Amino acid sequence: xxxxxxxxxxxxxxxxxxxxxxxxxxxxxxxxxxxxxxxxxxxxxxxxxxxxxxxxxxxxxxxxxxxxxxxxxxxxxxxxxxxxxxxxxxxxxxxxxxxxxxxxxxxxxxxxxxxxxxxxxxxxxxxxxxxxxxxxxxxxxxxxxxxxxxxxxxxxxxxxxxxxxxxxxxxxxxxxxxxxxxxxxxxxx
Numbered sequence: 001x002x003x004x005x006x007x008x009x010x011x012x013x014x015x016x017x018x019x020x021x022x023x024x025x026x027x028x029x030x031x032x033x034x035x036x037x038x039x040x041x042x043x044x045x046x047x048x049x050x051x052x053x054x055x056x057x058x059x060x061x062x063x064x065x066x067x068x069x070x071x072x073x074x075x076x077x078x079x080x081x082x083x084x085x086x087x088x089x090x091x092x093x094x095x096x097x098x099x100x101x102x103x104x105x106x107x108x109x110x111x112x113x114x115x116x117x118x119x120x121x122x123x124x125x126x127x128x129x130x131x132x133x134x135x136x137x138x139x140x141x142x143x144x145x146x147x148x149x150x151x152x153x154x155x156x157x158x159x160x161x162x163x164x165x166x167x168x169x170x171x172x173x174x175x176x177x178x179x180x181x182x183x184x185x186x187x188x189x
Contacts (some may be wrong), residue, residue, distance in 0.1 A: 023068045023182065024089055028115065029096035030108050031075040036129040039072045039164035040098060042175075047166055052076065056086070070094075080111060087120035092127065092178060096165070098132045099138035108150045116153060125157040125181045127174050134164040157181045 027035050031052060039059055040047050053074040060069050071086055073079065093115065097108050112128075115121060128139035128150070141162040145151075150158055157178045163170030 012143045013059045015111045023091045025068060025070045025092045025094060025178075026086055026090045027070055027072045027094045027096065028083055028111075029075050029129075029131075030098070030101075030104055030111065031076060031077075032101070033096040033108070034129075034165040035072050038094075038129060038131070038163075038171065039070060041165050041168050041171055042057065042070070054077070083115065084118055084120070087115075087118055090121060090124055091126050092182065093121060094127045094129065094174075094178075095179050096131050097144060098137040099141070099144060099162070100132045100136075102139060105139075105144070105147055112148060123156050124161075125178075126153070127178055127181075128158070128160040128167070129174055130160055130162045130170075131165050133162045133170065134167055 025143070029035050029038060034048050036053050036057065037047050039057065040050065040137060043059055049121075049128075053072060055074055057072040059072070060068060073086055095112055098104065116126070128148075130139075130144050132138050132186055141160045145160045159174070159181075161170055161174040163174060163176065165171065
C-alpha cells in the first residue's frame with residue numbers, strides 16, 4: 001500500500017467514530033490541472049498512463065463503515081457548464097490548480113469563484129491542491145491563495161495545499177486536513 005493510500009485510509013479511520021455514512025467529494029479544476037492523476041494516486045493506480053477525462057470518473061472507497069464517493073469531473077471548457085449538476089449533497093470540494101500554468105490563473109480563479117457562490121456548496125469545505133509543485137515554473141501555494149482571494153472565503157473552512165499529484169508529495173497533508181475538517185464538522189452538527 002502506497003503512502004498516499006495509507007493516508008487515505010488513515011482519514012477513514014479518524015472518521016470511524018462518526019455515524020456510518022457516505023461522504024460525497026467532488027473533484028474539480030481546469031483540464032490538465034491533475035485531477036485524474038490525484039485520484040489515481042489516492043487509489044494507488046499507475047499515474048503514468050492518464051488521458052484527459054471525457055465526462056467523469058467515480059471512485060468509491062470503503063473502510064470502517066465509511067464510504068467516500070469521489071467524483072472526478074472533466075475540466076474542458078465544454079464540460080464546465082455541467083459541473084453544477086454534480087454539486088448537490090456535496091460534503092467536500094477538492095479543487096485542483098496547475099501551479100505552473102500562470103496563463104490560466106485568472107480563468108481557474110473565475111471558475112472557482114463561481115463554484116463557491118453556488119447554493120449547493122454553501123458552507124461546504126474546500127481543499128485547493130496547488131498541484132505540479134515538482135515543476136520549476138510552479139508558483140508557490142501562498143501566491144496562488146493571494147491571487148484567488150481565498151482570504152475572502154469566510155463562510156467555510158478552506159485550505160490550500162502545495163502538492164505534486166504525480167509524486168504524491170503534499171497529498172497526504174491535504175488528506176489529513178480533510179479528515180480533521182470533516183470530523184470537526186460532524187462533531188459540530
